[in-house]
Amino acid sequence: MRRRVSGCESGFTLVELVTVIILIGVLSALGIGLFARSSAFSPLLATQQLESATLLAQQAALAGNTSQNTLAVTSTSDAFLFTVGSREPFRIDSSGTSLSVTGATFPITFDHYGRPETSGNTVQFTFSGESTFRVCLSPLGAIYRGPC
Incomplete structure (x- = not known):
């Protein structure tokens, strides 16, 4: 029995992956800035x-x-x-x-x-x-x- 593969494969594009990596980088940079100030504690x-x-x-x-x-x-x-x-x-x-x-x-x-x-x-x-x-x-x- 042969399996047919459709022409459309699922997954993330390179643009989507790069966007997520940039977003994580920006959020972590902001988060470190919030916790780096020790005067609040x-x-x-x-x-x-x-x-x-x-x-x-x-x-x-x-x-x-x-x-x-x-x-x-x-x-x-x-x-x-x-x-x-x-x-x-x-x-x-x-x-x-x-x-x-x-x-x-x-x-x-x-x-x-x-x-x-x-x-x-x-x-x-x-x-x-x-x-x-x-x-x-x-x-x-x-x-x-x-x-x-």
Whole structure:
């Protein structure tokens, strides 16, 4: 039995394939440009690092390690430095992000219960840039995101 092949074959033409490749190239170039800017994510990253550093200082205080129970955040022209006790500071790029603190000054020291020694004040940290993130530290030592 012989099979007949019609004169029309299905598939993509060279022009269609080149058009799709060019379209993918343009879309990827635009996508990389959108994600290359890290400043939109810098306030979130700084917030997460602050929460982490605070918990680390509290754990040291609960363990009775008085040389590691302090938290300091230093802002330079291009970075935030998060320092817990006498450890080497952790550095993240500030990328147009600023920090304001109400209710305490740095360094913040934690007592043996993990509470900040801030005269009973709630401490609010605000990281502002293309977006704004707030972190609160309660007088009992709870740290959470959002308004105080």
